[in-house]
Amino acid sequence: MTVPIGRRRFAAIALASVAVLAAATACSNDSSGGGGTADDPITLVVDVFGDQGFGYEELYKQYQADHPNIKITERGKGLGLGDYNTRLTQQITAGAGAGDVVALEEGTIVQFFAQTDKFQNLADYGANDLKDNFLPWKWQAGVTPDGTVLGLGTDVGSMALCYRSDLFKAAGLPTDREEVGALWPTWDEFIATGQKFAAADKKHKFVDSATNFYNVVLMQIASNGSGQTYYDKSNKLIIGENPDVQTAYNLTTKMIAAGLSNNLQSFSNEWNAGFKNGTFATIACPAWMTGVIKGQAGDAAAGKWDIAKAPGAAGNWGGSWLAVPKSSKHPKEAAELAKFLTSNKGQVEAFKAVGNLPSSPQGLADPAVSSATNDYFSNAPTGKIFAAGASELKPVYLGPKNNAVRTAVENTLRAVEQGKPAAEQWQAALKNGEAAGK
Numbered sequence: 001m002t003v004p005i006g007r008r009r010f011a012a013i014a015l016a017s018v019a020v021l022a023a024a025t026a027c028s029n030d031s032s033g034g035g036g037t038a039d040d041p042i043t044l045v046v047d048v049f050g051d052q053g054f055g056y057e058e059l060y061k062q063y064q065a066d067h068p069n070i071k072i073t074e075r076g077k078g079l080g081l082g083d084y085n086t087r088l089t090q091q092i093t094a095g096a097g098a099g100d101v102v103a104l105e106e107g108t109i110v111q112f113f114a115q116t117d118k119f120q121n122l123a124d125y126g127a128n129d130l131k132d133n134f135l136p137w138k139w140q141a142g143v144t145p146d147g148t149v150l151g152l153g154t155d156v157g158s159m160a161l162c163y164r165s166d167l168f169k170a171a172g173l174p175t176d177r178e179e180v181g182a183l184w185p186t187w188d189e190f191i192a193t194g195q196k197f198a199a200a201d202k203k204h205k206f207v208d209s210a211t212n213f214y215n216v217v218l219m220q221i222a223s224n225g226s227g228q229t230y231y232d233k234s235n236k237l238i239i240g241e242n243p244d245v246q247t248a249y250n251l252t253t254k255m256i257a258a259g260l261s262n263n264l265q266s267f268s269n270e271w272n273a274g275f276k277n278g279t280f281a282t283i284a285c286p287a288w289m290t291g292v293i294k295g296q297a298g299d300a301a302a303g304k305w306d307i308a309k310a311p312g313a314a315g316n317w318g319g320s321w322l323a324v325p326k327s328s329k330h331p332k333e334a335a336e337l338a339k340f341l342t343s344n345k346g347q348v349e350a351f352k353a354v355g356n357l358p359s360s361p362q363g364l365a366d367p368a369v370s371s372a373t374n375d376y377f378s379n380a381p382t383g384k385i386f387a388a389g390a391s392e393l394k395p396v397y398l399g400p401k402n403n404a405v406r407t408a409v410e411n412t413l414r415a416v417e418q419g420k421p422a423a424e425q426w427q428a429a430l431k432n433g434e435a436a437g438k
Contacts, residue, residue, distance in 0.1 A: 042330050043071045044337055047099035049084035052291045053077035054103065054154060054320075055353030059346055063337060070333060080267055081105055085403065091325075092118045098325040100334035101341070104151050106141070106319045111400045113144045120324040122149040125335035133344060137395040138359040142321045151321025152342040155356035157286030158390040159216060159315040161190075162293060165306045165378060167281040171200040177380060181309035187217055187251050190311045194260040197281060205262035208280045210252050210417055211410040212266055216284035218248035220315025222396045230406070230437060231399025239405060239433045249429065252413055253422035263417045272296045284310070286317040287357035287386040294376050307380040314392040319359065357386045364390055401437045408432040 048054045053074065060072045076084055085108050091097035092115060104112060112119065127149040131139050134153045142151040161184075165175040173196065174180055184190035194206035207213055221244045222229050230239045239245055255261060262280040264271040274280055275296035283289065285307060293305060322338040324331055340346055347358035348366050355374070358364050364387045372383035399405075412425040412432065 041069050041071060042333060043073055044101065044330060044334055045099035046072060046074045046337070046341075047084075047088065047102040048074060048076045049079050049081050049103060049105070050076075050288075050292075051078055051295055052354045054341075055291075055350035055356055056341055056346075058353065059341060059349055063340055070337075072337070075099060076103075082403075091327075095327050098327055100328040100330055101322050101324055101338050103154070103320045104323050106157075106316075107398055107403045107406065109141065109151060109321055110398055110402065112150060112323075114400065116144055116146070116148045116150060118326050119148075119150055120326060120328070120331050120335060122152060122324065122335055122338070123147070125332065125339070127152060127335075127339070130339065133342075133360050133362065135359050135361060135390065135393070137393060138319070141395055151323040152338055153359040154320045154322060154342055154347065155288060155318070155350065156359045156390050156393065157288060157316050157318030158357050158386045158388075158393065159220065159310045159317060160285045160287075160307050160385050161282055161310045162285035162289065162305055162307050162377070163282045164278065164280075164301075164304055166304045167201065167204055167278070168197070171197045171281075173197060173200075175306070177306050177308045177378075180306070184311040187311045191251070191255050191258055191260065194255065194282075195258050198259055201281075204278070205280045206260040206282060207255065208262050208271065208274060208283045209264045209266055210256050210261045210413045212284050213255055213261070214248055214252040214410070214413055215406070216310075216315065216317055217251050217312075218245060219317050219396055220310070220312050221248055223315050223394045224313045227394065228397040229399070230402060230433065231397065233397050235400055237399075237405075237434055237437045239409075239437070240430045245409075246426070249409070249413075249426060253416055253426075256413070256416050257422070261417055263414075265414070275301070278304075284317065287351075287355055287382070288318055290374060290377060290382065291354040291356075302376045303378055305376065306378040307374075307382065307385055309385070314390075314394075316393050316396070355382065357390060359390075361391070399437070404436040405433045408436040 056074065064070060064072060088098060088102060092112065095118060138153040138156060142153055143149055163180060169175050174183065183193045197206050218229055225244045226242055228242065229245060230237060232238050262274055264274050275293060276298060278301065322342055324334045324338060328334045344360045344362040347360045347363040348368050350356045351358055351369050358369060363369060369383045370387055373379045374382045409429045412429040416422050416425050
């Protein structure tokens with residue numbers, strides 16, 4: 001799942017990261033080491049991230065009931081993706097401290113392709129027999145060029161737009177989700193709709209964040225265009241050569257120039273407060289975002305949010321894989337747990353718990369998903385809305401330092417939000433992105 005990106009907090013200072021790493025390492029070494037035989041009790045540590053986690057709580061209970069010799073401990077719920085990735089990278093490089101099962105997010109899994117010696121090849125534990133349980137592109141993204149099955153897919157971030165129907169009504173815009181989706185067949189028309197909203201409502205902004213807008217547009221355009229963003233598949237930096245990047249950047253600066261952004265940094269305290277205070281009307285909305293919105297906006301906003309089709313073609317933001325580090329003292333048991341959590345049943349249960357959309361075709365077709373509605377979002381048919389685009393998704397190659405390059409580009413967009421010239425900041429994005437990606 002992504003918190004995205006997935007789910008991204010950037011406020012932790014280095015000292016805190018070191019402290020978290022030290023504590024996590026001690027915890028992992030304690031919990032992974034128990035049990036000498038298959039009949040002795042052992043503890044498996046599962047590392048995840050994000051405010052809502054991955055929705056595995058009930059699955060853990062079932063697995064432990066079916067495997068009395070296994071106790072499962074989860075870490076990382078509430079930890080932002082940036083901090084999680086920093087910690088995990090340090091642990092994998094050190095060969096110690098990581099959980100027995102670890103989540104690898106879409107923006108970082110490729111960086112670990114160069115460290116397959118630090119992970120179990122899940123093919124050695126029967127993973128290849130499960131290939132048909134995943135969307136083809138999702139399966140392939142977890143397999144390294146040499147055929148190592150590094151991770152098994154959890155969710156996908158099939159795209160929609162979430163919007164505040166009460167704010168739309170007050171601004172004189174349609175509120176019915178079909179009519180709302182018809183307002184913006186393209187991103188340019190989405191911006192035009194935002195200008196109409198802004199003319200009628202001087203108190204609220206149309207979108208939460210320029211950087212969220214940019215990343216969603218980029219992933220959608222790349223999915224239906226070049227199939228890559230900042231790197232090509234040989235891991236060459238192409239930030240200045242890929243027209244998809246500049247197209248997304250130009251659309252974003254056009255939106256900023258129209259005064260539509262709330263200028264919030266995703267997963268910051270101010271962004272969280274924006275939900276609670278209702279300061280913006282729309283947000284790019286992969287399936288997992290529904291759980292974030294509900295968690296941050298709270299009960300007071302129930303029924304005020306709804307979900308409509310996103311502009312343009314199908315797109316994806318977020319999604320993860322589960323892997324087993326070589327440092328696990330119980331690799332067989334860890335691999336079996338990873339297979340269970342990413343099974344069709346596991347993915348459906350995670351969807352029911354937190355809204356994470358399955359990457360399993362069978363999971364997407366399950367009535368619990370395909371017929372699902374969400375009462376918080378005005379009874380929107382979430383299964384139908386999100387599953388419709390998932391099967392049409394095409395993979396986007398992100399490259400080994402995708403997140404570092406992305407952050408460098410995002411920083412220039414924040415500078416545009418603060419009044420810096422867009423053309424100047426595009427040049428800064430090229431320069432800083434190149435430096436971050438080397």
